[in-house]
Amino acid sequence: QMQLVESGGGLVQAGGSLRLSCAASGRSIRNIAMAWFRQAPGKEREFVSAINWNAISIDYVDSVKGRFTIARDNAKNTLYLQMNSLKPEDTALYYCAAAGPYRTMSRYTTTYNDWGQGTQVTVSS
16 A cells, blocks of 8 residues: 655645645555545545656646646655646645556546545635
8 A cells, every 4th residue: 555645735825836745655656647636625525637657648627727737756756736826716635646556547536546644725815
């Protein structure tokens, strides 16, 4: 089983930036599709972005396209989410997730076996 620990969240004004990190341990992420999800209070967990194990395929929810960038560093066993031009509606608990080996990324939570505890992102207006 893989352990995932998110960091980098915080309080930022609208228009600001944050960079989230997800450090994995227990096994390599090299062959693993990974994703970011978020959950706002009273709402369901929402897909944000995913990156396939080979980093060739990347997906974003429409609401973050052009503002967020997902990246992975297999050597550091770490996933990132660079978030620019943040909006109050981006406020949520952000989760990192990992799929099984060589499994194709998707927007569905059921694709992912391992989850972190989340890091809070709060954007003030």
